[in-house]
Amino acid sequence: xxxxxxxxxxxxxxxxxxxxxxxxxxxxxxxxxxxxxQELLSRLLPRTGRAARVGVTGVPxxxxxxxxxxxxxxxxAREHRLAVLAIDxxxxxxxxxxxxxxxxxxxxxxxxxxxxxxxxxxxxLGGVARKTRETILLCEAAGYxxxxxxxxxVGQSEIMVAGMVDSVLLLLLPNAGDELQGIKRGILELVDxxxxxKADGDRVAAARQACQQYLAALKFVRPSSPNWKPPVLTVxxxxxxxxxxxWEKLQEHRQTLLEHDELAAKRRxxxxxxxxxxxxxxxxxxxRSHPRIVAALPEIEQQVAxxxxxxxxxxxxxxxxTRSVTRE
Numbered sequence: 001x002x003x004x005x006x007x008x009x010x011x012x013x014x015x016x017x018x019x020x021x022x023x024x025x026x027x028x029x030x031x032x033x034x035x036x037x038q039e040l041l042s043r044l045l046p047r048t049g050r051a052a053r054v055g056v057t058g059v060p061x062x063x064x065x066x067x068x069x070x071x072x073x074x075x076x077a078r079e080h081r082l083a084v085l086a087i088d089x090x091x092x093x094x095x096x097x098x099x100x101x102x103x104x105x106x107x108x109x110x111x112x113x114x115x116x117x118x119x120x121x122x123x124x125l126g127g128v129a130r131k132t133r134e135t136i137l138l139c140e141a142a143g144y145x146x147x148x149x150x151x152x153x154v155g156q157s158e159i160m161v162a163g164m165v166d167s168v169l170l171l172l173l174p175n176a177g178d179e180l181q182g183i184k185r186g187i188l189e190l191v192d193x194x195x196x197x198k199a200d201g202d203r204v205a206a207a208r209q210a211c212q213q214y215l216a217a218l219k220f221v222r223p224s225s226p227n228w229k230p231p232v233l234t235v236x237x238x239x240x241x242x243x244x245x246x247w248e249k250l251q252e253h254r255q256t257l258l259e260h261d262e263l264a265a266k267r268r269x270x271x272x273x274x275x276x277x278x279x280x281x282x283x284x285x286x287x288r289s290h291p292r293i294v295a296a297l298p299e300i301e302q303q304v305a306x307x308x309x310x311x312x313x314x315x316x317x318x319x320x321x322t323r324s325v326t327r328e
Contacts, residue, residue, distance in 0.1 A: 058171030
C-alpha cells in the first residue's frame, strides 16, 4: 500500500491509477484504511470545492449512461476534465455489483480527460453517501472541474445525491403522462433542470409535447431555489443535439447560486448534514452491536413480528437495555 505522501503527490499530479487506489481506500471498511483515507482527505481539502457537481437521475431505461457518454464527450472536447461517479446497486443475494458503466460509456472510458468510477452501494444508502462524497473530493483534488454523479433510478438514493451536488438534473422520456405520475413530488422539488431525452427520429414531436406537460406540472412544485425556475429542455444522446443548450443552463444555474450566495450556503448545509448522518450511522452501528442488544434482539423481534408487543414498546425496551448499562 502507498504511504500518505505518495497518495497526496499522485492525486495532485492527476495520476489516474493513484486516484483509483485512493478511492478504493475510501471505500474500504478496514479501520487502518479509513484512518489513512481521512488523513489523505484532510491534506487535500484545500484543493477541493472548485468543481461543478451535478447529479443525474431518471427512471430505469431513460438512457442515463448513454446521455453521460454523449455529454461527457461534449465537455472533454471543450477542455473540461470530467469525473463520472456511478452509484451501482449491489446484489442483496450475492453482494456483487453491476459494474457495467464503462461498457455503456465506451467513448468516455477511452478519453484521457475523463474518469469513470462505478461505486457499489453495498445495499446501504449511508454507505453511498459517505463513499461518494469523499470520492467527489478526491476527484476535485485531482483536477476534475466537472463531476457527474449518476444514480440508479428515482427513489431515496436520489434524495441522498441531492445532498452532495450543486445541481440535480432529471432525465425523462418523451411519454409524459404515466412517467410523470410515477415520480414523487418530493423528487421534483429537488430538481434544478429537467431534460427530455431521446428526442430524435419520430419521437421529436412527442418530446416537445412532453416538455410542455412537464413545464405545466412544475408550476405546482416549489423549486429548490427561490431564484431559479427549473427549465425543461430536450436532448438526443444518439444524435448529440441539445447538449450545448443544456450545458449552458447548468452553468446558468450555478452562476445564479453564486450570485445569490446560495452555493456556499448550500455546501455548508450539506457538510453539516453529512456530519450528522455519519454520527447517526455510527451510533446505530454501536447500538446494534452492543452485547445486551445482540442477546435480546431475536426475542424482541419475534414478539413484534407476531404482534405480541408494539414496535414502540419494543424500541423502548431496547433503549432501556443500553441506558441501564450507562447507569451502571
